[in-house]
Amino acid sequence: MRSLAAFFAGLTLGVGLIVSGMISPAKVIGFLDLAGLWDPSLGFVMGGALLVSAAGFAWAQRRGRSALGDEPLVLPARSPVDRRLLVGAALFGVGWGIGGFCPGPGLVGVAILSADAIVFTLAMLVGMALAHRGLGREPSVRGDRDA
Amino acid sequence: MGILTSLPESTMTIDWANFTPGGALIGGLLIGFAAAFLVITLGRVAGISGIVGALLPGGGARSGDRGWRVAFVLGLLAAPGLAALSGIAVPVPVAPVDWPWLIAAGLLVGVGTRVGSGCTSGHGVCGLSRGSVRSLAATLTFMGTGIVTVWILEHGLRVMP
Numbered sequence: 001m002r003s004l005a006a007f008f009a010g011l012t013l014g015v016g017l018i019v020s021g022m023i024s025p026a027k028v029i030g031f032l033d034l035a036g037l038w039d040p041s042l043g044f045v046m047g048g049a050l051l052v053s054a055a056g057f058a059w060a061q062r063r064g065r066s067a068l069g070d071e072p073l074v075l076p077a078r079s080p081v082d083r084r085l086l087v088g089a090a091l092f093g094v095g096w097g098i099g100g101f102c103p104g105p106g107l108v109g110v111a112i113l114s115a116d117a118i119v120f121t122l123a124m125l126v127g128m129a130l131a132h133r134g135l136g137r138e139p140s141v142r143g144d145r146d147a
Numbered sequence: 148m149g150i151l152t153s154l155p156e157s158t159m160t161i162d163w164a165n166f167t168p169g170g171a172l173i174g175g176l177l178i179g180f181a182a183a184f185l186v187i188t189l190g191r192v193a194g195i196s197g198i199v200g201a202l203l204p205g206g207g208a209r210s211g212d213r214g215w216r217v218a219f220v221l222g223l224l225a226a227p228g229l230a231a232l233s234g235i236a237v238p239v240p241v242a243p244v245d246w247p248w249l250i251a252a253g254l255l256v257g258v259g260t261r262v263g264s265g266c267t268s269g270h271g272v273c274g275l276s277r278g279s280v281r282s283l284a285a286t287l288t289f290m291g292t293g294i295v296t297v298w299i300l301e302h303g304l305r306v307m308p
Contacts (some may be wrong), residue, residue: 003218005188010175010219011298013181014226018232020174025242032297037162041171053276056183059235066190073190075246081284088263092290095255097296102267103195111224116242127257132205
């Protein structure tokens with residue numbers, strides 16, 4: 001049942017990425033290209049997503065437990081902004097700007113058999129594993145602290 | 148090949164031809180629904196880099212914590228099939244840069260999302276939804292470096308078409 005719910009969430013998110021146009025690198029780069037011809041579409045993606053997601057998180061947090069299995073929510077702790085967070089986010093943004101892919105659209109693109117998405121995603125998975133090796137020296141901060 | 152030799156031709160011009168507010172809004176609502184659904188049913192954050200990353204070597208997902216992650220990724224991979232069956236257009240994603248650039252992009256996104264503990268979905272949607280200051284800082288940072296990167300590549304180095 002848990003797996004079915006997770007599958008449905010991934011499926012819905014993937015369809016959302018397709019319908020929104022976020023799987024298109026040109027669309028993403030058009031949004032980031034403030035100095036050229038600017039395509040504000042991704043602002044609408046973000047706005048629509050936040051509208052529903054914020055309501056869902058508010059509800060889940062008020063309940064405090066998962067609907068399936070009645071377990072406590074697994075949410076990242078409220079820790080302060082640190083250098084590691086900002087350095088990581090900065091590197092991610094550079095990669096996002098170069099290829100126009102972030103992790104979700106990369107994976108969805110693999111299933112569309114896009115050669116570009118496959119190359120990107122393989123490199124991304126290698127990058128993630130490399131990061132784990134580097135971060136392994138500080139196990140207390142390894143893993144998904146935020147998401 | 149001076150980065151600063153060519154200034155942008157214009158300041159902010161809206162690309163009306165490619166602006167798709169309707170699809171963007173509907174797709175965004177679906178993405179938000181997926182994140183809401185996952186946190187309500189399983190109590191988990193729909194951060195794609197975290198869900199995938201934890202499955203990789205050194206990612207740290209315990210054996211009992213892998214099933215839902217695998218199912219979520221399979222759902223993502225099944226999405227184009229469902230979309231196509233539903234009559235939704237599924238264009239093949241094409242990047243504006245060559246493979247060496249794409250490999251660099253993938254490595255940066257992989258390392259960056261694990262070091263920075265999240266990506267567009269984890270920080271930009273879920274984190275902002277629960278009012279996380281860390282996610283706000285991360286989102287502003289990756290948007291900022293993304294904008295600067297595109298500016299350099301498109302208007303400075305003119306690598307992209």
